Amino acid sequence: MMRIISMAQTEFRIALRNRWVAVAVAMMVLFSLVLSAAGSAPTGALGADRLSVVVASLTSLAVYLVPLVALLMSFDALAGEVERGTLPLLLTYPLSRTEILLGKLVAHVAVLAIALAAGYGLAALAAWMGDDRALAGLPALWRLFWSSMVLGAVFLGAGYALSALSRRPSGAAGLAIGLWLGLIVLYDLGLLAALVADDGGRFTTDVFPWAMLANPADAFRLFNLAASGATAAAAGLSGAANSIPAWAALTSLALWPLAALALAVAAFRRVTP
Amino acid sequence: MTMLTLSHLTKRFDGLNALCDVSLSVAAGERVALLGHNGAGKSTLMKIVLGLIAHDEGTVEVLGAAPGSTRARDGVAYLPENVAFHPALSGREQIAHYLRLRGLPASGARALLDRVGLGDAANRRIGTYSKGMRQRVGLAQALIGTPRLMVLDEPTSGLDPVSRRDFYAILDGLAAEGTAILLSSHALTEVEARTDRMVILSGGAMVAEGALGDLRRRADLPVRIAVTPSDIPCSTTTLLMALPGSEQEGEQVVLSCAQDEKLAVLGRIAGLSERIADIDIQPPSLEDIYSHFSRRAGQ
Numbered sequence: 001m002m003r004i005i006s007m008a009q010t011e012f013r014i015a016l017r018n019r020w021v022a023v024a025v026a027m028m029v030l031f032s033l034v035l036s037a038a039g040s041a042p043t044g045a046l047g048a049d050r051l052s053v054v055v056a057s058l059t060s061l062a063v064y065l066v067p068l069v070a071l072l073m074s075f076d077a078l079a080g081e082v083e084r085g086t087l088p089l090l091l092t093y094p095l096s097r098t099e100i101l102l103g104k105l106v107a108h109v110a111v112l113a114i115a116l117a118a119g120y121g122l123a124a125l126a127a128w129m130g131d132d133r134a135l136a137g138l139p140a141l142w143r144l145f146w147s148s149m150v151l152g153a154v155f156l157g158a159g160y161a162l163s164a165l166s167r168r169p170s171g172a173a174g175l176a177i178g179l180w181l182g183l184i185v186l187y188d189l190g191l192l193a194a195l196v197a198d199d200g201g202r203f204t205t206d207v208f209p210w211a212m213l214a215n216p217a218d219a220f221r222l223f224n225l226a227a228s229g230a231t232a233a234a235a236g237l238s239g240a241a242n243s244i245p246a247w248a249a250l251t252s253l254a255l256w257p258l259a260a261l262a263l264a265v266a267a268f269r270r271v272t273p
Numbered sequence: 274m275t276m277l278t279l280s281h282l283t284k285r286f287d288g289l290n291a292l293c294d295v296s297l298s299v300a301a302g303e304r305v306a307l308l309g310h311n312g313a314g315k316s317t318l319m320k321i322v323l324g325l326i327a328h329d330e331g332t333v334e335v336l337g338a339a340p341g342s343t344r345a346r347d348g349v350a351y352l353p354e355n356v357a358f359h360p361a362l363s364g365r366e367q368i369a370h371y372l373r374l375r376g377l378p379a380s381g382a383r384a385l386l387d388r389v390g391l392g393d394a395a396n397r398r399i400g401t402y403s404k405g406m407r408q409r410v411g412l413a414q415a416l417i418g419t420p421r422l423m424v425l426d427e428p429t430s431g432l433d434p435v436s437r438r439d440f441y442a443i444l445d446g447l448a449a450e451g452t453a454i455l456l457s458s459h460a461l462t463e464v465e466a467r468t469d470r471m472v473i474l475s476g477g478a479m480v481a482e483g484a485l486g487d488l489r490r491r492a493d494l495p496v497r498i499a500v501t502p503s504d505i506p507c508s509t510t511t512l513l514m515a516l517p518g519s520e521q522e523g524e525q526v527v528l529s530c531a532q533d534e535k536l537a538v539l540g541r542i543a544g545l546s547e548r549i550a551d552i553d554i555q556p557p558s559l560e561d562i563y564s565h566f567s568r569r570a571g572q
Contacts, residue, residue, distance in 0.1 A: 002373060002376060003373065003374050003376075005373075006370055006373035006374055007370075007374075009370075010359075010362065010366070010370045013361075013362065013366065014359055014361050014362065017361035017362075017398075018361060084357050084359065085353070085355065085356075085357040086357050086358060086359060088320070088323075088325055088351075088353050089351060089353050089356065089357075089411075089414070091325055092323045092324075092325065092346060092349065092350075092351040093346065093371065093374045093375065094343055094346040094347050094374065094375065094376075095374055272325070272326055273320075273325050273326075
């Protein structure tokens with residue numbers, strides 16, 4: 001435990017010095033403020049409190065931004081150690097490869113938590129200043145916060161796995177961008193195209209819900225939108241997936257970090273320093 | 274007590290032997306130097322001892338356990354060749370981290386850095402350090418918790434002569450407390466005085482092993498004797514005539530003889546003492562012995 005904490009402490013310090021914390025916070029704050037300014041218009045029409053509307057917008061933002069920030073922090077985690085030549089020495093110390101990864105994960109999740117707290121916090125503050133009913137949206141915001149961290153952990157683990165597989169930071173960066181494009185952008189586009197082509201047939205009823213649950217980013221979106229029913233209208237794809245209950249999305253979201261981390265550990269075990 | 278035992282160790286990379294049938298043991302308090310050309314297998318041997326790579330045949334026992342096991346890692350310190358650290362951390366933060374990984378309080382970092390002469394730079398980032406300073410951070414981390422076996426890969430590369438002397442003084446202290454030390458080096462003259470035993474690797478095979486005196490006897494290389502005549506050029510001619518096989522080199526008369534003829538030749542030279550101003554006997558150097566054994570193995 002002491003060893004994991006020490007790894008985490010050191011990694012957090014490195015993230016701080018490399019300005020990763022500053023970059024992540026700035027990104028989240030900037031996008032959150034833009035969203036809360038733009039999202040103030042439809043409040044009256046929907047009849048929901050302002051914060052709940054902001055949470056719906058933030059959910060769509062988090063689906064893109066959280067995996068991106070997580071992959072940016074993690075692609076270098078192992079390939080960087082290999083390239084700097086710091087890995088062989090670290091591996092002669094009495095700590096396991098799983099402990100090394102857990103230490104890095106704790107540090108990177110902490111960076112993510114700081115960035116999310118800053119971004120979501122500011123958005124909440126802005127919403128509350130414009131609408132005093134906004135406190136009603138706090139549970140939804142809290143749900144968004146912790147599920148964003150879970151989503152981040154999934155992509156941190158995936159980033160470590162890619163980092164271990166490619167062993168060179170440049171290669172790992174390419175794979176990370178590819179993963180982000182594939183899972184976040186192209187996956188949904190593909191599903192949308194299939195839905196249109198299927199036109200309410202067997203794909204829509206039998207395959208589509210599972211396809212949504214199989215992607216951690218979609219599961220994250222489903223969970224947050226399903227849990228706050230008031231804003232379901234704002235939710236593009238999930239409109240077609242109304243049949244998926246929140247618990248199913250949550251189960252998928254809870255299993256993904258474990259799977260990603262297991263993948264990372266397996267890939268890391270194959271690295272020969 | 275034996276800290277490290279290798280027996281019939283073989284390691285292949287893509288069908289080529291990187292190490293072939295190497296047997297070696299290092300006892301507590303013993304300092305063993307591993308010598309060899311680049312690619313002779315020194316680093317591979319060390320990485321196998323540390324459990325970083327697996328071996329193909331033979332057995333390896335580190336502190337009575339398997340290499341890379343928790344028990345072995347608890348008691349073994351390693352200093353890699355061209356040791357590297359994250360440039361964003363300070364020397365003190367890096368050493369504190371390594372202390373905690375070994376379950377020791379981080380407060381000992383300053384004392385370790387003082388011990389290797391880095392006390393003043395402890396709070397500066399390692400990115401600003403020179404190569405010699407990084408090497409000293411590497412040494413500081415290897416000293417954590419008084420290891421029972423130290424594996425040092427080219428530990429003095431990048432160190433200036435004074436730092437080298439300090440470095441070997443630290444090693445002597447550790448060996449006296451019972452730490453077994455296995456180190457590799459290119460600086461042959463340096464390990465000559467500072468280690469108990471040498472192992473010469475060539476093309477992955479162990480071609481010689483023993484104390485320097487043993488190796489010298491076994492190599493049986495000629496001794497070079499240089500005589501300075503007292504009266505040039507008159508004595509020079511006399512000496513060249515009296516000493517068969519001698520040659521003139523500058524102002525000196527030089528001859529080589531086998532180890533067992535040494536006394537007879539010296540007796541003959543002593544008989545010519547009125548013609549001689551000075552005499553210099555040069556035993557074969559470690560470089561000569563090293564090339565002798567490496568060449569014999571077909572390098």
